[in-house]
Amino acid sequence: MKAPHTWLTGLGIAVLLGVSSQAATAENKQPKPASAATQAANAAVQRQLPFNDKSDFEDAQRGLIARPEILTIKDSAGKVVWDLESYKQYIGLDKPAPDTVNPSLWRNAQLNMVNGLFKVTDRIYQVRGFDLSNITFIQGDTGWIVFDPLISAETAKAALDLVNEKLGKRPVVAVLYSHSHIDHYGGVRGLVDEADVKAGNVKIIASTGFTEHSISENVIAGNAMARRAVYMYGALLPRNAQGGVSGGLGMTTSTGRATLIEPTVLVDHTGQVLTVDGIKMVMQYTPGTEAPTEFNIHFPQFKAMWMAENTTNTMHNILTLRGAQVRDSAKWASFIDESIRLYGADTEVKFQAHHWPMWGGQKIVDYWKKQRDMYKYMHDQSVRLMNEGYTGEEISEMIKLPPELDNFWANRGYYGSLRHNSRAIYQRYMGWYDGNPSDLNNLPPEDAAKKYIAYMGGEEAVLQRAQADFDRGEYRWVAEALKHVVFANPNSARGKDMLADAYEQLGYQAESGPWRSIYLQGAYELRNGVPKAGGTVAASPDTIRAMQPEMLFDYLSVRLNGPKAAGKMINLDMDFTDLGKQYGLTVENGVLNYANGHTPKADASIVLTKAALDDVMLGKATFDQQIKDGKIKINGDKQKFAEFLGLMDTFNFWFNIVTP
Structure with missing residues (x-):
């Protein structure tokens, strides 16, 4: 029987990861170089995509005001919570893609490394490269209006200090959370004192349901989601060309103090007008898109449009690989279409919570159309193929974006991917069952693996065939076959090593940052075992205090051993x-x-x-x-x-x- 004081341990609300990277040591098995097949695959990507188009690099560097010479941020105890320097040693604008990195993902990493304080347009500034997300500062009549204050109080404060140093010190008069993911609100206490919020001196603006969704997303399934997040975000991967390169939306996540101050002003409909410190903001309410509750903002006096995370310079996730509820890609596309119809004719600059801005009205509308049609195409064509009787796995192998969408840099799968998004759309409509009776009550992986290996002639025979397929560069099949070897015999050293080698080459070829991280973390754990230290940062004090008893009881319900x-x-x-x-x-x-x-x-x-x-x-x-x-x-x-x-x-x- 557990002692009473342990009844709440293990509350699985992840702030992502407060962990150190898996540095290569003499005790750890070392990564392998890129194989000839991987080098050929990455060279093919280099030939396929329009790498001569440098407009994103021009946009990413436009408006630079200042850049810290060294970007390492520490907490009050001296612990590093953000370190862009660890990437600079091998990623730079002048450095070609190594053969262990997909050149398209390398391009994404180069752009994400462009950091500093930038002017977007009159009275709108961004600090980029200080966390996974951007922090935006709008110059009001008397103070700063801040959008999306990063993950950690330390990184948000460092950004505010840079802004005040270069642009003149002003008080923060309002903070806006565009949506309910932690990289868009966690650093708020690095900017403002809650006493000023309670006194009415600072507004905290969010959309209806923000507090509920910001707390609840990771509570019920928090432990499983957080463990899988180790794979998805690559937080443990070493910082080198055979390890972490880019998270797609940004480089990685900060590990400082995540905070929360509850909203004082709520957005609940499109067309709602808020005027804060002389700045007029026209809200576009977009629930059920990239987050359960979210909003875009149009600034008519600046002809500027804030897109939150509804459009970024990557294909986003319809189902995040750490686990979550499936998003509605059709609704997502419809809200981007609404942005075009309501604000397209009056927008000359577009900026958002990740990546770099874009300038030029027609260019922005074309970008929006391609983002809209990417989400709608993957929805419509996945559903079409589903209705023709194909399963999610089959659809993911069949679906291709048309060239005008596929070759558009902002539609590339650096964070989401067409393959797993199409499966997510199938899942949203049809669930886990693919209709085949053999899959209705199939054996669990360990039991099935033993049967597979026996049918395939035993472990040694499988390893011999797998080696031949590996030598031909058939890594997807090798990973499928050797998964059964490892689950049938978890002590198979050769099986685990060869499976790790296959995962590694798949990671080196991956265009998606999360795919790369997942493959490489899997390879590490096969070679070196499951990590024993580190893990998730416990829920922040602000999050726990904001939890209602009902949410706690829901969590206790899933912890009850039935x-x-x-x-x-x-x-x-x-x-x-x-x-x-x-x-x-x-x-x-x-x-x-x-x-x-x-x-x-x-x-x-x-x-x-x-x-x-x-x-x-x-x-x-x-x-x-x-x-x-x-x-x-x-x-x-x-x-x-x-x-x-x-x-x-x-x-x-x-x-x-x-x-x-």
Whole structure:
């Protein structure tokens, strides 16, 4: 039985990753060079795409005001939370793509490395390269209006310091969160004091549902999502040409203090006008696009359009590979079309929360059309092929963008990819089942692997055939075949090494930053085992304090071990005295349910404040200590409460992925 003070451990809300990279050491198996097949594949990309088009490089460098000579940002304890310098040693505008990197992804990395303070247009400035996202500063009549204050307070403060140094010091009078992902709000406390917000001196502007969505996205499935994020974002990969290169949207994620101040002004419809410090903003409300709640903004006095993350200079994810709910690509396309219709004729500069701006009205409209049609094409053609009877896997192999969309740099798959987005669209409509009876109740991977290897003549025979296919550069098939070897025999050193070699070459060929990271992290873990240290940063204090009890109970429900709870009946009351709210919790039929009010026959009653619970969740006090100090009281059958706590699983972050 778990001790009471452990009942909230493992709260899986990821701030992405506070981890160190996997530096190559003598103990670790080293990466391999690019094979001849990989070199040929990357050379083909170099020939296929219009690398002579340098307009993005011109746009990325336009308006530069200042650039730090060294861009390494530390927290108050001296720990590095952002280090662009680690990339500079091998990525630069004058450096050709190494043969271990897809040249298209290399181009994306070169552009993402263009950093500093830039003027976008009159009174609009951006700091780029200080985190995964951009931070934007609008010069109001008296102060700064700040859009999307990065992930960490430290990186946001460094950006504000640079702006004040170069443009003159001004107070921050408003902060806007364009949507509910942490790289668009986490650094807010590096800019403003919450006391000024409460006093009405600073506005915090977001769209309806922001707080709920910003907290809830990673709570229920947080542990699994965070573990998979290790793969997707490449945070552990070494900083070299055989490791991390680019995350697609930006280089990587900062690892400082993620914060949250709740909004004071909400956006809830298109056409809503907000005038802040003399700046008129016309809102375009775009829920259900790149995020559950999001908005674009038109600035009529500057003929400028802020696109949040609804259009960037990459194909985005319809289903992010770390795991999430599938996005609606048809709705996404429709909102971009609305941007064209409402604001296209009155826009001369477009800027957004990632990548670099674009200037010129007709050029911007053409860009919007190509982004719109990319999302609509992948939706319509995936659904067409689905209705012709093809499965998600088959569709992903068949679908191709037309050349006018495919050869457009901003549509390339640096973050999302056409292959996994088309499968996501199939999943949105049809779910996991592909209609084939053999897949209705198929064997789990480990059991199936043993049968596959037996049918294929045993492990040695598979390894011999796989080596021949590897030598021919057939890495996708080698990865498929050797996955079964490893799941049938996780102690197969040759199988794991050859599978790692195949993953590595697939990573070197990948155009998508997340695909590269996933393949290379998989190769690392096959060669060196699952990491044991690091992991997710716990939910920030602001996030925990903003959680409502209902969200906590939902999380406890998925932590309840159903088989252990079978046959048990537990009734508990929880009385939050500072919130004036009471809840009844019931464990019955192996399920935890809760409702407002007291249960008729409570076994025990827990009287506490939300603040006392927050301190337990934040590790400031143990549950036992709070009871001893009288901040939490348990009335009734304390053993029933202890029994309830003993039914809670604590999730292991470092679960296996590439091995059983």
